[in-house]
Amino acid sequence: MLDNLSISPSFIYYLPKEESFITVNWWEINGNVNYYFIQDEDFHLYGLGGLNYTNVSVDADLDLGELGNYSSDASDGRFGLNLGAGANLDLGSNIMPFAELKYVIIDGCQHELSAGVKFNI
Numbered sequence: 001m002l003d004n005l006s007i008s009p010s011f012i013y014y015l016p017k018e019e020s021f022i023t024v025n026w027w028e029i030n031g032n033v034n035y036y037f038i039q040d041e042d043f044h045l046y047g048l049g050g051l052n053y054t055n056v057s058v059d060a061d062l063d064l065g066e067l068g069n070y071s072s073d074a075s076d077g078r079f080g081l082n083l084g085a086g087a088n089l090d091l092g093s094n095i096m097p098f099a100e101l102k103y104v105i106i107d108g109c110q111h112e113l114s115a116g117v118k119f120n121i
Contacts, residue, residue: 008032022059024058030050032049044088046086056076083102084100084102094119100115
C-alpha cells in the first residue's frame with residue numbers, strides 16, 4: 001500500500017495582475033499526498049489530497065492630481081484543503097509530463113487545472 005503513496009509539495013506564484021491603479025499579487029503553498037490507482041509502464045493515474053496556504057495582496061496607488069496621491073495596501077492569507085486527481089505520462093526519461101485537476105476548499109473555493117513536467121532525480 002505504501003508503494004502507491006507519494007508526497008507532492010509545491011509553490012505556485014501567479015503573475016501580478018494590474019488594473020488601473022490596483023495591483024494584485026497571489027501565491028500559494030501546497031502539501032499533497034498522491035495515491036496511485038493505476039501504475040502502468042507508461043501511464044500513472046492518482047488521486048490527491050492535502051493542505052493549501054494561499055496569500056493574496058492588493059496594492060493601490062492613485063494620483064489625485066492637485067489633491068496628492070493616495071496609496072494603500074492589504075494582504076490576507078488562508079488555509080484550505082486540496083482534493084483532486086492527476087495523471088503522469090512516463091516517457092522513460094528523467095522528464096515526466098503531467099496534468100492535474102484540483103479543487104481547493106477555501107473561502108470562495110477555486111478550481112485549478114494545471115499541466116507541466118516533473119523531474120525524476
